[in-house]
Amino acid sequence: MKLLVPVKRVVDYNVKVRVKADGTGVETANVKMSMNPFDEIAVEEAVRLKEKGVATEIVAVSAGPAACQEQIRTALAMGADRGILIEHDGVLEPLAVAKLLKAVVEKEQPQLVILGKQAIDDDMNATGQMLAALLGWPQGTYISKIEPADGGLKITREVDGGLETLQLKLPAIVTTDLRLNEPRYASLPNIMKARKKPIETVKPGDLGVDVTPRLSVVKVEEPPKRQAGKKVGSVQELVEKLRNEAKVI
Known part of the structure; x- marks a missing residue:
């Protein structure tokens, strides 16, 4: 079985995102970039399937600038066999x-495509x-x-009511959630x-x-700073503030 694993280059999850x-967008100049965490989980699962003898080849693919080769190399160091870069700036x-x-x-012609369920930069959850x-x-x-x-x-997939078990025929598409596995660290020999x-x-x-592009960004701005909480002396005062100040009731 051949597996295809798409990986995306995103701002590292430890970095505070700045507008x-x-x-016009999010600042990426001189910012640490890394593989999307959900895609790391997808790569790890593909490698585990290969280790079990289920898969014979893992192909990592990324779309974006030439710098995306860095994320493909990370996937290769984790255990993928080869990479494909769809270069576009x-x-x-x-x-x-x-x-x-x-x-x-x-x-x-892979039999299975494993993707992260979403990217942490746009949270689209659509690809x-x-x-x-x-x-x-x-x-x-x-x-x-x-x-x-x-x-x-x-x-087994996570739904609002708990867990749902499905049987899929191949070829198929699956998207990974956080609890699927814990991605491994690439060892120095594998990096080489x-x-x-x-x-x-x-x-x-x-x-x-x-x-x-079919969409255009009108404006990107940071969310308003959270205001300090207030203490109230009675239920009546709480209802009054919720109605007249917060305007949520």
Whole structure:
């Protein structure tokens, strides 16, 4: 079984995000970048499936500027076999990414695509679902457990009411949740080996995909600072403040 694992370059989760002075976006200059944490979980799960003998090859793919090779190399150091970079310096919206991944899937013919459920920069939580729709493949989202069963996959996913167990036929799309696994740290020998693993670079045009943005950002601004709490002397005073000051009732 061949696995395809998309990985995204995002601002490191330990970094305090700052808005640009002109309000056009988030500041990324001289900011530490890393692999999206949910994608790390996806890579880890792919490596575990390979270690169990379920998978034979893991292909890590990323879309974005040339610097995304750093995140692909991280995936290779964790255990992926090779990488594909779809190089593009402009904005890539979830639908565009899904179309790019669809083209890669049609070229590589993987039996399973494992994605992080969402990226921590935009929280879109849309690419996996869009990719499944474009391919017409079954999907399992927010999975917390995955295991081979009856020629397909038995997955456990988290829903509002608790846990839901599904049987998926292959090929399929799954998106990972936090409780699926704990990603490993790449060892120094594996980091050195990753430098020799191949990364193929293509352009959106090579895949026949138009990535022209359909949305435009009007303005980005930080949320208002939280105001200090107030003590009230009675229920009547609380209701009055909720009604007249907070205007929530």
